[in-house]
Amino acid sequence: MLSLKEKDRPIIRKLLDAGCCGRCVLRFCCVGKYSSYQLSIEDINKQLLAFLSEADDQPSCEASDPTQTEDPPSKKLKLETLQAGDDGGTETLTANAEPKVQSEICVACLGVLQDFCDQSYTTQLQVCDAVRKGEYQFDSLMLAVSLPAQLSVREHSCWLHVKKEAEKSMCLDKEDLVQVKDAFKWATQGMVGKDLGASVLTNSGFEVSVGFTHAETDGDCHFRATTCSDCFKPTKNKASVFTRMAVVKALEKISDQKFLNYPCPPVHPATRCTPLDTTLQHASVFIARYNKFSRELPQTPWVIDGERRMEGSVEELIAGPLLSSFRADFNFSSSGREDVDVRTLGNGRPFAMELLNPHRARFNKAEIRQLQETINTSSDKIRVRDLQIVTEAMGRMKEGEEEKTKTYSALIWTKKPLTHTDLDFIKNIKLKVDQKTPLRVLHRRPLAVRQRVIHSMSASFLDTHHFKLQLHTQAGYIKEFVHGDFGRTKPNLCALMDSEVDILELDVE
Amino acid sequence: CVFAMEEADKTAPSVTDRYYTRWYKTDMKGKPCEDHCILQHSNRICLITLAETHPILQNGRKIKNINYKISDGCSRLNNKVSGKSKRGGQFLTEFAPLCRITCTDNMEYTVFSCIRGRLLEVNEDILKHPDLLLEKPSTDGYIAVILPKLEESKSITNGLLTREQYEEVVSKRTSQQQEPC
Numbered sequence: 069m070l071s072l073k074e075k076d077r078p079i080i081r082k083l084l085d086a087g088c089c090g091r092c093v094l095r096f097c098c099v100g101k102y103s104s105y106q107l108s109i110e111d112i113n114k115q116l117l118a119f120l121s122e123a124d125d126q127p128s129c130e131a132s133d134p135t136q137t138e139d140p141p142s143k144k145l146k147l148e149t150l151q152a153g154d155d156g157g158t159e160t161l162t163a164n165a166e167p168k169v170q171s172e173i174c175v176a177c178l179g180v181l182q183d184f185c186d187q188s189y190t191t192q193l194q195v196c197d198a199v200r201k202g203e204y205q206f207d208s209l210m211l212a213v214s215l216p217a218q219l220s221v222r223e224h225s226c227w228l229h230v231k232k233e234a235e236k237s238m239c240l241d242k243e244d245l246v247q248v249k250d251a252f253k254w255a256t257q258g259m260v261g262k263d264l265g266a267s268v269l270t271n272s273g274f275e276v277s278v279g280f281t282h283a284e285t286d287g288d289c290h291f292r293a294t295t296c297s298d299c300f301k302p303t304k305n306k307a308s309v310f311t312r313m314a315v316v317k318a319l320e321k322i323s324d325q326k327f328l329n330y331p332c333p334p335v336h337p338a339t340r341c342t343p344l345d346t347t348l349q350h351a352s353v354f355i356a357r358y359n360k361f362s363r364e365l366p367q368t369p370w371v372i373d374g375e376r377r378m379e380g381s382v383e384e385l386i387a388g389p390l391l392s393s394f395r396a397d398f399n400f401s402s403s404g405r406e407d408v409d410v411r412t413l414g415n416g417r418p419f420a421m422e423l424l425n426p427h428r429a430r431f432n433k434a435e436i437r438q439l440q441e442t443i444n445t446s447s448d449k450i451r452v453r454d455l456q457i458v459t460e461a462m463g464r465m466k467e468g469e470e471e472k473t474k475t476y477s478a479l480i481w482t483k484k485p486l487t488h489t490d491l492d493f494i495k496n497i498k499l500k501v502d503q504k505t506p507l508r509v510l511h512r513r514p515l516a517v518r519q520r521v522i523h524s525m526s527a528s529f530l531d532t533h534h535f536k537l538q539l540h541t542q543a544g545y546i547k548e549f550v551h552g553d554f555g556r557t558k559p560n561l562c563a564l565m566d567s568e569v570d571i572l573e574l575d576v577e
Numbered sequence: 578c579v580f581a582m583e584e585a586d587k588t589a590p591s592v593t594d595r596y597y598t599r600w601y602k603t604d605m606k607g608k609p610c611e612d613h614c615i616l617q618h619s620n621r622i623c624l625i626t627l628a629e630t631h632p633i634l635q636n637g638r639k640i641k642n643i644n645y646k647i648s649d650g651c652s653r654l655n656n657k658v659s660g661k662s663k664r665g666g667q668f669l670t671e672f673a674p675l676c677r678i679t680c681t682d683n684m685e686y687t688v689f690s691c692i693r694g695r696l697l698e699v700n701e702d703i704l705k706h707p708d709l710l711l712e713k714p715s716t717d718g719y720i721a722v723i724l725p726k727l728e729e730s731k732s733i734t735n736g737l738l739t740r741e742q743y744e745e746v747v748s749k750r751t752s753q754q755q756e757p758c
Contacts (some may be wrong), residue, residue, distance in 0.1 A: 372619075504698075508596060511620040512725065515658050515697060551592045554624065555702055555717035556711070570592060 070104050070115050072097055078233040080116060086229055086333035089174035090116055091181035091255065095246040105255040109182055127348035175333055176226050177248050178282045179340030180215065185255040189343070195256075195278055196263045198346035203518060205430045206274040206350065208267045213249045214279035216341065218288035218314040222334045224319045229333040231324075234428075257287070273351045279344035284337055288330075289315050323396060350425050354390065356440070356455040357416030358382060358402075363409040363573070365449050368400065370408065378408065385450050389442040398427035403472070404543055406576055414475070416453060422576060431457060473523060475577040476539045476546050483533075484567035491527040491535055493564070498523060504556040506548045520544035534572075547571050593715060600734050601628055601743035606672065610635075610750070613691050614715060615737060621693055622721045622732040625675060627710070630747055631687065634714055639681040640707035642730040645699055647674045653668045653699045654720070663724055666695040671736070675699065675721050678710075694725035 072080070076097040083093045091113035094104055104112070148267060165310075173179045183189060199209075227234075227242050253400075257268040260276075289310040360367075360382055370377040383400040388465065402419035406412050431439070440455040499522040505515050523540045530536060540545060545557070550558035550571040561569050593599075597616040605611045612628035627633060633640070639665045645653040651667075653675055660668040669675075669690040676699070690696075699721045703710045710718035725733045738746065 076716065507618055507622055507624070508620060510697065510722070511622055512661060514660050515663065551718065554719050555700075555713075 070094065070112070071099050071101050072116075072119055077120065079230045080120060082230050082233060083176075083226065083333075084116065084166065086226065087172060087175040088226065088333075089177060089182050091185065091251055092174055092176040092226075092248075095176075095181075095251050096226065098244050098246060100246065102254040102258075104260055105181075105251050107187075109185070122228065143571065173337050173340045174208065175336055176219075176222050178216070178219065178222070178280075178285065178337055180219075180248055180280055181251055181255065182339065184280070184343065185252060187259060195260055195276065195346050199264055199276055199348060202348045203427060204274065204348060204350055205428050206266055206272075207430070208269045208272040209260075209264070209276050210254050210269055210272040210273040211260065212275055212277040213252050214344070215248055215312070216280060216282045216286070217310055217315045218282065218285045219248055220315050220319060221288045222285075224327065225330055225332045227326055228327065247298070263436055273353075275349040275351075277349070279347075279348045280341035281344060282337070282341045284339050286310075288334075313448075321429050328442045331480055348425075350427070352423050352426060353458050354421045354423070354455060355418065355458055356421075356452045358386065358412065359414075359416045359417050359451040359453075360406065360412040360449065361412060361451070362449040362552060366408045367376070367402065367405045382448070382450055382559070385447045386419075386443055386452060389446055390421065390423070390439060393439065394423050394426040394428060397424040398422060399424065406573070408546070409574070411575040413575050416451070417576070453492045472543055473540060474543055476541065476552065477575045477577055478539065478546060478571050479530075479535045479573040480550060480561070481533055481536050481539050481572055482535070482565060482567045483569070484565070485532045486529065486535065487532075488529050490565070491529055494525050494527040494537070497525050499559065501527075501544070501549055501560075502558050503548060504553070506553050507556070509545075520546070520549075522549070535566075546574060578639045595626075599740045599743075600737040601740070601746075602737055603628075603743065603746050605689055606687075607693070608746065611686060612660060612743070612747075613689065615686060615734075616689055616715070616719075617734065621725055621727070622697070623723045623725060623733075624696065625721045625723060626668075626719045627688070628743070631714075632684070633678055633680060634711060638684075638711075640678060640710060641681045641683075642679040643676055643704055643710070645676045645704075646677075647677065653696065654701070655701065656696050657693070658697055663695055663697060666697055666724070669694060669696055669723060670674065676702055688720050690723060691737070692719070692725060693729060694723040694733065695725050697722040 075299045077095055080093050083096055088096070090109055091105055093116060094112065099105075107115070119395060139500055189195070223245070224242075226437045227245070243563075253268075261268040266274075339357070364378065365380060365382060365385075366378055367382045369381045387398055387400065399422040400419065402417055404417065406417070436455055436457060440452055443450075443452050443455075501522060503520055505520050506517070507512050521542045523542075525540070528536045537550075539549075541549075545553075548557040548560070550561045552558075552562045593616060598617050600615040600617060602613045602615070603610075605613055610630055610632050612630045614626045614628040616624040616626060617623075624676040632638070647653065653667070656667050658664065670693050671689070671691055675688045675690055677687050700719050703718055703720075712718065721757055
């Protein structure tokens, strides 16, 4: 059953006459039932014709189960009367003509929703075979479809062709149409999933991308390059100005009148789309926390002018053992970072290691524990805990980086000799600090004044020139709070203690 | 955790010594003893400061006025930079004046950029507290922050003196028994 409604009839008729395939007709009728698209193209065509001829016999009957329609029948009847009154003779003429289904290539989808939705393409020829050849491990996958930009132009042309009928049926805005992309996924995902023994989801770490091009109609996009020149500006990274986004934008701007220089409905193509190679992307992300016990270890490789400043890094110490198990590249990301000479103690700093296209991504708990153990035994400078695998993107790692509070412990030197009472003022002090972007990071960050909150501080006396300072603060630059960064962080410990002070050691806890 | 204790007298280098290289320009624009000190961070950012031998810092001079407006059309106080790339900052050449400082004895001195680069900020604190400049000329009393071009970050110091060369110049000056500046 196709879940078509009475009001769809004129649209179906017009689209079939114009040379649209059955699945595109369903799209324009906003059929949202996946299973309708999964029928073979022959069955869809057969049912469409049956639906139309049914209408010729008894105009008020519906092809689908009446319980599935949303509109009450009374309203529908009224609409139909209206429609007949409006259009007069022409409408009846079309209605009486013999409806037929074109066997040629669809003017709207250029074949994407025809043969390419068949088993021969999806499971054998292209998609599934490519996945099998990749020898990936996966439980689920997502399909990504890239289509030639001119499909949007053709879509618009078809839309204008049936706009009058569609608006009368009250159902339609162009945005309500089912996208070619979605129809393709709905039609094929069942087959693909079954064939590969995996579930096809809207979001998965394993992305299978299929694509199509259609050289014959590339010129379709050039239709308005002169009128909409502002939409088609060359950018340095793009090979062509007629990107899908630019075309969509141009179509939003263009008036129907102007667009009609382009044939409506679109002309018949001689060839169908050419499928591109199926590409596979497997992302998986490890998250964990790390401790850093060394004051001579940067978080990421420290390279200036192509020259290494210091051996090793947290990133490399963690990645090394992982990479030998995955044969993959990686992205390292963390919630903030500490300086080379700062230790990270306590629970550790959250980080994520995104593996790029690893061939293996399935691990059980014991194996992950083993990986963590391998990392931890390979170096005593760092330690990793709570290692786990997630499929979601890295975005959340950076969430709240600014708001989080942290506890720091610093060893402070003062020029002025100290007595115990000199430190009394520090107890439970709560401060708002105005911090100009520290000079040491100013070369790569914008210049701004940021306000940081110091929630509490405590001090313990060590000797006449040293004390230990504990700070509980919003993330920020502690070193600058201590020495003042040339007076650019205010207030600073120098000013508060009325002495030259310096920070000798710092730990994050 | 246990910290390694240091000597009460701090022997470790200061913040400036740890992260900055000191460069000098002596007798700027031929004016005797008007020495400038440029602190260059390892990330190429430079701070322009008065060298300790600059006349303003001698003989207990006091500052009457500091003026960042260097001509009718141009004030360093109007300098604004935006974004990571510091768009919009005034571009300075070696002899671009940064400010004019008048002392209570009505002597006026001009502080110059000494290096080519983009002006990031000037120190507005010394306008309110000119004593900062006298008390902490090489830290809180800095004059301006300049970002040299990436490709020039090595060459901008070519015409400048190292700390050693500067000390040599200064000791020669004293041995020649010049007029005190």
